[in-house]
Each structure stands twice: as structure tokens, then as C-alpha cells.
Amino acid sequence: MDTEDTDRIDAAVLALLRLTLHDGDRAWKEHSWDALGRLHAKGLIFDPVNTARSVQLTPEGLDRSEALFEALFARGGE
Template sequence: MDIDTDRIDDAVLALLWLGLHDGARAWKSFDWDAMDRLHTKGLIHDPVGRAKSVVFTPEGLARSEQLFQELFAKR
């Protein structure tokens, strides 16, 4: 199966918004490869470390909310 990792990254970013707390922090219990790609894309700060949460960049926070609305809001 050919997997579209960009679509996976969009879904992970949207779900990270669901776990938003303390301003721009979100729990980071998602696939490490996807988290790495989001970091490379400049949407989250480095996910590696002991913290159980990750910090969005300003662009990542705005994009995560937009994607959450697109993917999961009832119409």
C-alpha cells in the first residue's frame, strides 16, 4: 500500500489540537515518525525529550485548529 504521509501528518496535527493545553502545548502520544515530520515542517518544536507534551509553533497552532475543523467538525 502506498501511504500519503502528508495526509497522516495533517490528521496527527489536527488531533494534537484536540489535546491542546497551557496555551500551545499538546500531548505527544502519536507516531514518532509523524511527529518528526511535523517538526521538520516547522509546525511543532522538537518532540524529542522527556516531556510528555510538545509545543506548537504559531503556524502549527493555527494550522492544527484549521485541520481539526476541516476533518472533524459536524456539518
């Protein structure tokens, strides 16, 4: 698929990392390695290439993850 919008994919992955957030700033890294690599390059997560089963979000990554989760998945004023 050569028409994929990687920025939108990265936004969705960052938002979904919120679902498995634990220990304040860590999330399970069960997502595309390509997307995790791009999020690392954008400064939103720390280096995902390690033996840990989770990835650490940067402070900016935490803020953006919350905002994206709300924008993409929150229900409006029910």
C-alpha cells in the first residue's frame, strides 16, 4: 500500500498507546515497528529498540497521546 498517510497512522498509534499506559509513562509496544520508529524520530517516545516489552513516552508524547485519544476516540458530551 503506497498511498498510506504515515502521519495519520502515527497519530492513531500514539493515541492507542494510551490504552495500555502504565507506570505513568510506559505503554506496551505491540504496534508496528515502523510506526514506533517514526514516533521515536519525532521525539514522542524513547528508543523502542530494547528488551523491554513496553515503550516509554516522552513528556510531549504523553500530552499528544492524550489529546489525540480524545480527538479520535472520545464520545461527545453524553
